[in-house]
Amino acid sequence: MSHSKPPLIFHVLHRLSIGGLENGVINLINHMPEDRYRHAIVAMTEITDFSERLTKKNIGLYALNKKAGKDLAVYWRFYQLIKQYRPAIVHTRNLGTIDMQIPAFLAGVAGRVHSEHGWDASDPCGQNKKNQWIRRIAKPFIHYHIGLSTELVDYQIQHIGVAENKIKRIYNGVDSTLFKASKPINTLPLKKSLIFATVGRMTGVKDQVTLTQAFIQLCLNNPQHIDKLGLVLVGEGDLKQSCEDLLKQANLMDHVWLAGARTDIADILKQVQVFVLPSTAEGISNTILEAMASSLPVIATEVGGNSELVKDKITGFMVPPSAPEKMAKAMQAYIDQPELIKTQGVGARQRIENNFSMALMVENYSQVYQQVFNASES
Numbered sequence: 001m002s003h004s005k006p007p008l009i010f011h012v013l014h015r016l017s018i019g020g021l022e023n024g025v026i027n028l029i030n031h032m033p034e035d036r037y038r039h040a041i042v043a044m045t046e047i048t049d050f051s052e053r054l055t056k057k058n059i060g061l062y063a064l065n066k067k068a069g070k071d072l073a074v075y076w077r078f079y080q081l082i083k084q085y086r087p088a089i090v091h092t093r094n095l096g097t098i099d100m101q102i103p104a105f106l107a108g109v110a111g112r113v114h115s116e117h118g119w120d121a122s123d124p125c126g127q128n129k130k131n132q133w134i135r136r137i138a139k140p141f142i143h144y145h146i147g148l149s150t151e152l153v154d155y156q157i158q159h160i161g162v163a164e165n166k167i168k169r170i171y172n173g174v175d176s177t178l179f180k181a182s183k184p185i186n187t188l189p190l191k192k193s194l195i196f197a198t199v200g201r202m203t204g205v206k207d208q209v210t211l212t213q214a215f216i217q218l219c220l221n222n223p224q225h226i227d228k229l230g231l232v233l234v235g236e237g238d239l240k241q242s243c244e245d246l247l248k249q250a251n252l253m254d255h256v257w258l259a260g261a262r263t264d265i266a267d268i269l270k271q272v273q274v275f276v277l278p279s280t281a282e283g284i285s286n287t288i289l290e291a292m293a294s295s296l297p298v299i300a301t302e303v304g305g306n307s308e309l310v311k312d313k314i315t316g317f318m319v320p321p322s323a324p325e326k327m328a329k330a331m332q333a334y335i336d337q338p339e340l341i342k343t344q345g346v347g348a349r350q351r352i353e354n355n356f357s358m359a360l361m362v363e364n365y366s367q368v369y370q371q372v373f374n375a376s377e378s
Contacts, residue, residue: 005038006034006035006036006037006038007037007038007087007088007089007111007369007373008037008038008039008040008085008086008087008088008089009037009038009039009040009087009088009089009090009091009369010040010041010042010081010082010085010087010089010090010091010104010109011025011028011029011039011040011041011042011091011093012042012044012090012091012092012093012097012100013025013041013042013043013044013093013097014043014044014045014094014096014097015043015044015045015046015048016041016043016046016047016048016050016051016061017046017048017050018048018050018201018261019201020117020118020172020200020283020285020286020287021093021094021117021118022050023053023286024117024172024286025041025093026050026051026053026054027172027173027175027358027361028361028362028365029041029054029056029059030053030054030055030056031173031175031358031359031361031362032362032365032366034056036366036369037089037366037369038058039056039059039060040059040060040061040062040085040087041059041060041061041062042062042063042064042078042081043061043062043063043064044064044066044074044096044097044100045063045064045065045066046063046065047061047062047063060085062081064077064078064081065077075099075100075102075103076103078100078103078104079103079106079107082103082104082107082108082109083107087109088109088110088111088373088376089109089110089111089112089113089369089372089373090104090109090111090112090113091113091114091115092104092113092114092115093114093115093116093117094115094116094117094118094120095116095120095123095131095134095135096120098114098134098135098138098142099134099138101114101138101141101142102138102141104141105141110373110376110377111143111369111372111373111375111376112141112142112143112144112372113142113143113144113145113146113368113369113372114138114142114144114145114146115145115146115147115148115170116145116146116147116148116152116155116156116283117148117152117283117284118148118152118281118282118283118284118304119205119281119283119304121203121204121205124205124280124281125281126155126159132159132160135156135159135160136160136161139160139161139162143166143372143375143376144166144167144168144368144371144372145162145166145167145168146167146168146169146170146368147167147168147169147170148169148170148171148172148283148284148305149169149171149282149283149284149304149305149308150169150305150308151283151304151305152169152283152304152305153167153168153169168364168368170361170364170365170368171284171308171355171356171360171361172284172286172289172356172361173289173356173357173358173359173360173361173362174286174289174290174292174293174352174356174357174358175293175358176293176349176352176353176357176358178266179266179269179289179290179291179293179294180293180294180295180349181270181294181295181345181349182270183270185267185270185271186271187264187267187271188232188257188268188271188272189257190230190232190255190256190257192227192228192229192230192255193228193273194225194228194229194230194273194274194334194335194338195229195230195231195232195271195272195273195274196211196215196229196230196231196232196272196273196274196275196276196299196331197231197232197233197234197268197269197272197274197275197276198211198232198233198234198235198275198276198277198278198287199234199235199262199265199268199275199287199290200234200235200277200279200287201235201236201237202233202235202236202237202238202239202240202243203237203238203239204238204239204280205279205280205281206235206237206239206278206279206280207239207278207279207280207301207321207322208233208235208239208240208243208278209239209242209243209246210278210321210322210323210324210327211231211233211276211278211324211327212231212233212242212243212246212247213246213324214276214278214324214325214327214328214331215229215231215252215255215256215328215331216246216247216250216252217324217325217328218328218331218332218335219250219252219255220250221328221332222332222335225335226255229255230255230256230257231255231256231257232256232257232259232268232272233256233257233258233259234259234260234261234262234265234268235259235260235261236260236261240258240260243258244258265287265290266290266294269290269291269294269296270294272296273296273334273341274296274297274298274299274331274334274341275287275288275291275292275294275296275297275298275299275316276298276299276300276327276331277298277299277300277301277306278301278321278327279300279301279303279304279306279321280301280303280321280322281303281304282301282303282304282305282306283304283305284304284305284308284309285300285304285305285306285309288300288306288309288310289309289352289356291348292309292310292315292348292349292351292352292356293348293349293352293356294349295345295346295348295349296345296348297315297316297317297334297340297341297344297345297348298310298315298316298348299316299317299318299319299327299330299331300316300317300318300319301318301319301320301321302318302319302320302321303321306318309351309356310348311347311351314344314347315344315347315348315351316344316348317330317333
C-alpha cells in the first residue's frame, strides 16, 4: 500500500545566514515531527554555511541569486521552482520576501502564509509609507499572517488592514537543552568575575555603541571594582570599529572581548553573568530568549517585543533606548546587589520553561499550517 508524502513547505528568506530570523526557521524545521511536513528553504539571494545547523536530511536548499536592485527575473525563477516541486504552502518572512506571494499565487500554491519577525533596518518602526503599501498590495494574496510580538500583530491589523481572525502571535521558542546554566568551561579570553555580554549584528539598530558607552561609564563610576568588570561583544558589522575606538580612548580594551561572529553562543553565555540588549528596535529577540534560558538576568531596551520577554526587576531590567546613563545605572545594580544575578537568572529560566519552549512554538506553527492546508483542501 502506498503512502502519500507529507505536504511540502517552502520557507522563503532573504538570505540564509547568521541571524535571529534564520535561526528561528532552522529551529522550527529541526524540531517539527517529520511525519507532519517536508521542508525546503528558498533564499532570495544566497545560502551560506549557516545551513549546516539543519539536523534533518533531505531539506531542500534553493538560492534564487537575486541581483542587487531590480531583478524582475527572480519572480520567474521562483515561479519555475514552485512548478517543479509543488509546495503545499509558501511561507514568506518579513518585507524583503513578501512580494514572492504573488508568483506563489500565480503558480497555484494553495496555502500562503506570511510572518513579520522584526523591523527592516532602514524602517525600524514600520512607518515608511512605501513599505506599508507593499504590504497592503501583497495582503490579498496571503491566507494567514503571523507576528512574533504583540506590537507586530497590532501593526499588521492597524496599518496593513489584516483581519483579526487571519493573524496569530507566535513567540519564538528556544532550545532549553542547548541553552542552560552549567559549569563554565573557561574558554573566554576575559578572566573577570562580572562580565556583561551582548550578541547581535553590529549595525545601527542593534546599537552596541550605547552599551559600550554604558560600560565605560560603569567603569568610571567604580574604580574600586574595575578589575572584576568585563564586556563581551559578539558580532560583526559597521559598529565594531566605533566601539573599539571608544574603548581605546577609555583605555579599557583589556576589559573587553570583541569576539566577532561566533557559532559557540551557548558556551559563551555559560561564562558570563549578565546579558544586555541595547537595540533601538526589535521583534522578539532570540538572543534574549537564549540568555534567559541560560539563567542570565537581562537588561533590555523598552522597544518592540522586549517587554514581553523581560519582566522589569524580576528577570532583569528595562531601560530606555539610546540612554547609556540609564543603562549604566541598571548595570550598577549587579555590583551593588550581586545576589540579583542568581535570583533574576532563576526567574528568567522559569519564564522560558513556562512560556517560550520549543515545543510550544512548533505546535503553534503546526496549527497555522494545518489550518491553511485544510482550508486549501476543502
